[in-house]
Amino acid sequence: MNYHVRTRRLVVASAIALLAATALPAVTLSASASLGTPPTQSDRTPTSIGKGEGSLNLIAWEGYAQPQWVKPFTAQTGCQVNVKYAGSSSEMVSLMNHGGGGQYDLVSASGDADLRLIYGGDVRPVNMALVPATKNFHPFLQAPSFNTINGVHYGVSYEFGPNVLLYSKSAYAKAPTSWSVIYNKANKGKVTIPNNPIQIADAALYLSKTTPSLGITDPYELTQTQFNAAVSLLKAEHPLVKKYWDLASQEISLFQNGTTTVGAAWPYQTNTLVAAGAKVADTIPSEGATGWADSWLLATNAPHPNCAYKWMNYVSTPLVQAQEALYFGETPANTQACAYMDKLQKGGCAAYHANAPESYFATIKFWKTPLPTCDNGQNNCVNFTQWQQAWTQIVG
Amino acid sequence: MLDQLQRGAGAALWRRPWLRAVATLSPPLLWFLIIYLASLVALLVTAFFQVDALTGNIVYQWTGSNFSQLFTQSVYATIIWRTVLMAVMVTVTDVIIALPFAFFLAKIASPRTRQWFVALTLLPLWASYLAKVYAWINILSDKGVLPAIERSIGLPVTHLAYSTAAMWLVFSYLWLPFMIMPVYGALERVPDSLLEASADLGARPWFTLRRVLWPLVLPGVVAGSIFTFSLTLGDFITPLLIGGSNANFIGNAIYDSALNGGNLPFAAALAFVSIAIMAVYLVAARFFGAFEAL
Numbered sequence: 001m002n003y004h005v006r007t008r009r010l011v012v013a014s015a016i017a018l019l020a021a022t023a024l025p026a027v028t029l030s031a032s033a034s035l036g037t038p039p040t041q042s043d044r045t046p047t048s049i050g051k052g053e054g055s056l057n058l059i060a061w062e063g064y065a066q067p068q069w070v071k072p073f074t075a076q077t078g079c080q081v082n083v084k085y086a087g088s089s090s091e092m093v094s095l096m097n098h099g100g101g102g103q104y105d106l107v108s109a110s111g112d113a114d115l116r117l118i119y120g121g122d123v124r125p126v127n128m129a130l131v132p133a134t135k136n137f138h139p140f141l142q143a144p145s146f147n148t149i150n151g152v153h154y155g156v157s158y159e160f161g162p163n164v165l166l167y168s169k170s171a172y173a174k175a176p177t178s179w180s181v182i183y184n185k186a187n188k189g190k191v192t193i194p195n196n197p198i199q200i201a202d203a204a205l206y207l208s209k210t211t212p213s214l215g216i217t218d219p220y221e222l223t224q225t226q227f228n229a230a231v232s233l234l235k236a237e238h239p240l241v242k243k244y245w246d247l248a249s250q251e252i253s254l255f256q257n258g259t260t261t262v263g264a265a266w267p268y269q270t271n272t273l274v275a276a277g278a279k280v281a282d283t284i285p286s287e288g289a290t291g292w293a294d295s296w297l298l299a300t301n302a303p304h305p306n307c308a309y310k311w312m313n314y315v316s317t318p319l320v321q322a323q324e325a326l327y328f329g330e331t332p333a334n335t336q337a338c339a340y341m342d343k344l345q346k347g348g349c350a351a352y353h354a355n356a357p358e359s360y361f362a363t364i365k366f367w368k369t370p371l372p373t374c375d376n377g378q379n380n381c382v383n384f385t386q387w388q389q390a391w392t393q394i395v396g
Numbered sequence: 397m398l399d400q401l402q403r404g405a406g407a408a409l410w411r412r413p414w415l416r417a418v419a420t421l422s423p424p425l426l427w428f429l430i431i432y433l434a435s436l437v438a439l440l441v442t443a444f445f446q447v448d449a450l451t452g453n454i455v456y457q458w459t460g461s462n463f464s465q466l467f468t469q470s471v472y473a474t475i476i477w478r479t480v481l482m483a484v485m486v487t488v489t490d491v492i493i494a495l496p497f498a499f500f501l502a503k504i505a506s507p508r509t510r511q512w513f514v515a516l517t518l519l520p521l522w523a524s525y526l527a528k529v530y531a532w533i534n535i536l537s538d539k540g541v542l543p544a545i546e547r548s549i550g551l552p553v554t555h556l557a558y559s560t561a562a563m564w565l566v567f568s569y570l571w572l573p574f575m576i577m578p579v580y581g582a583l584e585r586v587p588d589s590l591l592e593a594s595a596d597l598g599a600r601p602w603f604t605l606r607r608v609l610w611p612l613v614l615p616g617v618v619a620g621s622i623f624t625f626s627l628t629l630g631d632f633i634t635p636l637l638i639g640g641s642n643a644n645f646i647g648n649a650i651y652d653s654a655l656n657g658g659n660l661p662f663a664a665a666l667a668f669v670s671i672a673i674m675a676v677y678l679v680a681a682r683f684f685g686a687f688e689a690l
Contacts, residue, residue, distance in 0.1 A: 087656075094658035097452050120451030189555075241641040243558045250637075257537040259557060369450070384450065388657055393471045395644055 038149055039121035040300050046309070049130055053304040055080040056311055059095050059107040061294070062087075062248050063268050063328045069320045076314070079307035087247050088196050089113035089367070090388075096122040096299065105302040106311060108158060110292040111146035112198050112220075112367035116384075118147075118154045123297040125152050130309055133316035137333045140361060146368050147295040155295030156312045159321065161330030161352070162289035162364050163202065164282035166265035166273075168255060175283040179206045181262050183233065188240050192254050192263035195244035197384075197391035198367055201290050202264060203230040203237075205365055209287040219290065219365050221374035227382040227390070234394045244395055248272075255280055267329025267352075291364035325352050436671075443664035452658035462665035472649070476669055479646045482560075483628040486567040487621045490575040493568070494620065495613075498576050502583035503591075514580075517573050525570070529637050532566045533557060536638070558640040566638055567628050574623035582616025583609075618686035625677060629670055646670050 056079045058065060065083040074080055084104070086092045089112045096107055096117055109117060117123045128134055134142070134156060141157035148154065167176055171190070179202070182191050193199055201219040207229055208216035216226050242260050245251040251269050254260045256278055270282040296312050298305070314320060321332035322340035331353050332341075338355050341348035349355050374381035409416045443462055446455045466472050501510050520528065535541045537557040546553050556562045586609065594604040632647030639645075644652075646666060654663035681687070 090656040090658060093452050094655050097658055116451055120448075120453055122451075238641060243640055243643075246636060253533070253537075254558070257539045257557070259538050259555075371450075389469075392649075392652070393469070396471055396474055396642060 038118045038152075038154070040118075040124040041152075045125050045127045046130070046305065047127065049309045049313075050306045052077045052079045052307045052310055054078060054307070055082065056106070056304050056307040057104045058083045058311075059086055059092055059104050061085070061108055061328075064108050064324070066323075066327055068327075069315075069323050073311065073314050077307065077310045079304070079310060081311075088194075089198070090196075093117060093120070093122075096120075102301045102303055104299050105304050105308040106296050106298060108294050109155075109297055110294050110367050111144075112292075112369050114146045114155060114295060114297065115369040115371070117297055118149060122300055123154055124300045125154055126156060126298050126312070128153050128156070131156055131312050131316055133313065133318075133334060136318075136336050137316075138335060138358070138361065140358065141293065141333045144293065146293065146366070147297070155297040156316060157333045158294040158296055158315065159324055159328065159330040159332055160291060160293035160361075160364075160366065161267055161328075162284050162291040164265055164267055164270065164289060165285050166251075166255065166263050166270055166280060166282045168258070168261040169279040169281055170258075171261035175281065176262070177283075177286050179285045179287050180210075182240070182264065183237050185240065187262055189242050190261045191237070191240045192243050192245055192251055192260040193237075193241060194264060195246050195395060197387040198290075199264070200227070200230050200234065200387055200390065200394075201365065201367070201370075203233045205290055206287050207233060218374070220368050220370050221381045222370070223380055224382060227386070231390045231394060238394060238396065252276075271327075271329045288363050288365065291366050293366045322348070322354075325354065331356075439664045439667060442661050443668055445661040447659050447661060454660060462662045465662070466665055466669065472666075475644050475649050476646060476673075478642070478644070479629060479670075480673065482564065482567065482645070483625045485564055486571060486628045487575075487624040489564070489568040490572050490624045491579075491617055491621065493572060494575040494579045495617075498580040498583050501576075501580050502586075503588070517576050520569075521573055525633070526637075528570060529566060529634055532562070532569070533638055536562050536565075558638060560640065560642060562638045562640075563635055563643065566634050567631070570634070571624040571627050574627065575617075575620035578616045578620040578623075579613060580616075582613045582619075586612045615685040618681045618684040622678065622681055622686060626674055629673060 058081060060083050062085050065081060070081050084095065086095060089110050092107050092109050093113050093116050096104065097120065107117070107123070137157055141160070143151070143153065144157060147157065165176060165179060165181070167181070172181075181187060182193065183206070193202075200222075204216050204219035204222055204226065207214055207226075208219065211229065214226050214229055216222065222230065243250065243254060245254065245263075248266065248269055251260075251263060251265055252272055254263075255269070255273055256276065265282060267282060270280060273280045296315065298308055298312075302308050315324070316334060318332075318334050318336040318340050321334040321337040322344055324330070325332040325337060326341060326345050326348050329352065332338075335354075338349040341352065341354055345351075353360060370382065370384045370387050372381050372383040373379055409419070442454075444458050444460065446457065446459050446461060447453065448455055501513055505513060533540070537543075538553075538555060540557065542556065543553045556565070590608055590612075591604060594608045595601075599607070630647055632645060632651050635643040635645045635648055636651075646669060650663045650666045653659040653666065657663075
């Protein structure tokens with residue numbers, strides 16, 4: 001008995017000692033509410049690419065590091081490619097926060113994650129002179145506001161595309177023309193949408209066309225009233241949703257099994273399903289679509305910077321851009337990729353809008369980080385934390 | 397020289413028993429303190445920090461906002477309630493299945509049959525967790541085995557995949573061996589003579605079951621329930637893979653805030669909810685004598 005009491009006292013005492021030890025010097029960091037200059041500056045940016053370090057660690061979207069273009073890269077440069085797949089932009093930010101210190105070299109983040117990574121100091125400036133192929137990129141991707149701050153490039157633009165409406169051809173003889181199908185009570189239990197706060201923008205885009213009185217002009221810059229309207233639309237949608245998908249592969253199996261017949265998807269899912277013989281198709285409904293524009297961002301403490309630059313160069317070349325575009329179902333940043341796409345797949349260039357006029361790209365509302373500072377100059381927009389919290393409430 | 401030193405050390409240890417105890421106990425105790433307790437303490441401390449909303453970096457300033465958010469936003473009450481309810485349902489289901497099965501094993505089956513059945517009970521534990529869950533997706537999904545059977549014999553087709561019922565089914569299946577084994581152990585320790593004595597004294601089978609067998613088996617049931625309850629409470633993979641649109645469990649909320657939200661402090665606060673629930677459960681289990689049966 002006595003022994004037990006003594007052990008317990010010992011354990012409690014040690015726990016207190018450890019608590020005191022772990023309580024760390026309580027460093028005071030100011031929450032960066034106002035956006036100043038990003039913490040990483042161009043002083044360490046290299047002016048030439050040295051010898052490869054033999055390996056390269058990527059954080060990428062599923063389908064962004066396929067053997068057909070990774071193998072030739074390794075053969076050319078000797079850089080062994082290791083990939084960690086992430087399912088959402090937030091997961092990428094989180095991986096870079098906790099592992100970006102010295103584990104990963106590059107991340108293929110989308111526009112909604114870029115500013116978070118840049119202002120978090122997780123990524124550093126890139127010398128675009130070392131990535132010459134970027135000269136042939138679409139003008140709107142040369143220095144887009146989501147990866148270029150005050151003329152400093154924090155990433156090399158990659159591919160982009162719309163978030164499409166995926167539907168089963170056996171349930172819909174004709175392509176649905178409106179996003180309303182995913183909000184329609186008739187489709188109870190047949191709908192699947194991504195488990196991602198940025199999905200609120202899809203609802204906002206739909207409302208901008210169907211409820212003009214709300215006055216939504218940018219689905220990522222929402223006042224509280226506009227935001228509430230989008231959130232209540234998504235809450236009303238909840239009973240219709242069979243599953244909020246986390247990974248592209250989950251949505252693929254949902255459609256393969258015929259469990260769901262309509263949903264929000266990437267063209268990647270459509271391509272994979274069609275290749276597997278599933279009777280599905282996708283469309284951009286009349287309200288337009290949100291979309292993603294990805295960039296390769298270089299980690300601040302990248303252990304293999306030379307291999308990273310070699311990779312940025314390699315994936316910017318027309319052939320790789322074309323391969324990636326056809327595989328994933330997206331549009332390459334490099335305008336010269338069009339010819340290669342047609343060579344690889346008949347009509348491939350037009351199918352993925354690689355030759356579309358600049359006006360087409362303006363119709364896609366590309367993902368970006370929701371900030372309280374909206375372009376209207378009123379500083380009354382709902383910030384990203386609120387998007388996340390609202391999303392938790394929606395999914396329940 | 398070395399020999400002398402060894403002998404000196406041996407003598408010193410022999411003369412001072414406390415030194416001997418310290419030498420033998422300190423490696424495991426240190427391991428326990430550093431690996432186990434320190435990480436728990438770090439978790440608790442983290443729960444009182446916050447992250448920068450934009451960049452996701454941890455801000456080292458003491459705040460109780462994670463817990464206040466947890467207790468004021470109704471969505472977390474929903475998630476916690478859903479998780480606990482599922483853990484209870486799975487536990488009850490496993491008790492109902494395990495009791496007759498374990499009784500058969502311990503009291504009715506021949507030694508040979510018993511060996512076979514024990515082996516078969518433990519066999520699924522050798523298979524990968526993921527493989528088992530994916531197998532269930534293949535069974536339950538609309539183009540799966542179960543609807544095919546239902547169609548062939550003219551029954552109405554169930555749409556079980558991606559639903560709460562599917563999670564309940566899969567959880568109950570996954571954790572069943574963890575219930576059967578302790579119950580079987582408890583039943584095996586009950587001498588047959590007790591049951592015979594009860595019958596000799598005029599008790600009907602149902603009465604014997606309630607008043608003789610049940611009190612003796614209860615510690616085994618409670619011990620098994622610790623496994624089924626805690627395993628369900630902490631799981632996030634089954635809800636992720638086979639759950640429907642109401643599949644946010646405590647584990648998923650932790651996963652989402654840690655990995656997707658990048659909010660480690662909030663995840664730590666959530667983790668403390670499950671630790672608190674489990675602490676209450678273990679105290680109750682101790683009251684029912686579960687630890688004597690382990």
